[in-house]
Amino acid sequence: MKNFPVVDLSKLNGEEREVTMEMIKDACENWGFFELMNHGISLEMLDTVERLTKGHYRRCMEQRFREMVEMKGLEALQSEVGDLDWESTFFLKHLPESNISEIPDLEEEYRKVMKEFAKELEKLAEQLLDLLCENLDLEKGYLKKVFQGSKGPTFGTKVSNYPPCPKPDLIKGLRAHTDAGGIILLFQDDTVSGLQLFKDGQWIDVPPMKHSIVINLGDQLEVITNGKYKSVEHRVIAQKDGNRMSIASFYNPGSDAVIYPAPALLEKEAEKNTQVYPKFVFEDYMKLYAGLKFQAKEPRFEAMKAMKESTVNLGPIATV
Template sequence: MEGSMEDVRSTLLVQELAGMRSKSVPRQYIVQQEDQPTIAATASFPIVDLGRLSQPDGDANEAVKLRQAMESWGLFMVTNHGIEDALMDNVMNVSREFFQQHLGEKQKYTNLIDGKHFQLEGYGNDQVKSDTQILDWLDRLYLKVDPADERNLSVWPKHPESFRDVLDEFLIKCDGVKNSLLPSMAKLLKLNEDYFVRQFSDRPTTIARFNYYPQCPRPDLVYGMKPHSDATILTILMVDNDVGGLQVLKDGVWYDVPTKPHTLLINLGDHMEIMSNGIFKSSVHRVMTNPEKERISVVLFYFMNLEKEIEPALELIDERHPARYKRVKIMDYLAGLFEHFLQGTRVIDTVKI
């Protein structure tokens, strides 16, 4: 079926829209002309060998690469991370199988209560708060995975049958990656090695998000996901092996993030920038659409206990280096996140001194 959808105010999921094979997109996905996607630059992207970095005596070369990545990019690739290729393939396979199911099966896990009340967890897309809101070209499954006793299993897919077991195994492995990286990050700031690890000692929150970006007929007008930064300490991403789309902003220039099979991407969030007093950078990133290929990513967002407050590490503050960020409760920080995302602004700018 082909035709124009520009004047349609769609309530369909993006995967349904893509299945209509129209040459246009509904108007609520079209970004303003001044914000429309542009061609990105390419550069030598930072890659860190986690095995070498985590050796007992450390690896000076890997530590230098890590510092450069955290101070300049806020986003880097990790190799030799200890997660088996087969497990990573299984995660992508069960994710793809979930999204390829009939709509009725996926809607069992909808993020709309009674068809109209939005909740973060579940399957669907972002909350629509106004007729003028510009939507992203993706559907997603959003699951709270930690604390484990707060899991809402009613929105955890039962099909594919291996979904829950595969996700649990992947979570354990990624937790190991996180706990291997954090001491090296702390050492770069001359903090105690366990400084960042300790931030996760009291009922931290972890969110898993499975993103599905269908083919888009107008990648010149539509974002897979608008520019934003993550309100986390750090984020771990696994993306399709051969379909790019992620871009990162560095020094005012957008760069393509390369893909490499069986690697992970580590993204620094706003809370890491705050705790490092601005030494490490939270990355601003976006996702482009593809006219020919679908794209899937699996993302783990790592937060401290949401009732805690966050502020620059006291060890990094003195007369020459005053605090650059206010102390803020994490729950309050997150409360304004979506509104800033819609407006193309950043929450972190509201807590800068």
């Protein structure tokens, strides 16, 4: 845990910028995850989001979860469950259009705060994409432009609670997977742990730290960087005690965005004869991912490679 990469984003503005950028580079290349402190989102906002999220769960979702557990007989489990997750969730869409006003049971204060929180996370995601461009020696704005498609990026939030589980050895909070999209920003509980990533043949805890934002990379950034950065398998372990809050926001390419390895990176690697990742429309990848989320990512890439490239209209990407 002590070696898990923790980046102080405020140091980008001082003498430690070079060291901080190197930390981000190393985390992207060797971990696929890092934790951000001093990220620019106010601590008051984070505290409010946590308070309202936990209150909403107790008021509107806890009883429903208990009824689901009873209906499925999960408290009496005797053997491992491989097709179910011990989590209570709902989803918010922010871009290209918000659905927050349509979600039932949300108090007006909660709606307002989550809209504001999403705006802050969107700014942070775009800042991070530009930092990745800098580390990759890509033109500033390249990744944001790739994500645009015709309607701009897709951006949404999965709000999850992982209640106390009587049989955590038999059911996962969330089964192991890589994320399909672009860059993921997670505001997680700082008292109840459970998130783990797979590195060097073992599962490693992602430390819960107060007021931090955990960043991880999705499959699309692995493709765009031609494998220089990797999406990493991760999971949530159910716990016997405590209710773990998880607010994961996914800043993804637009549905019709064309995803393929950055030509500038391929030019650098031409002499190495490295494998080139496929090119595809993001929406096509998501359709495939929907049924294969909890399986290895490599066959998904192979399946996209096998699709007829004639379906992809590959135009030049302008940068800002």
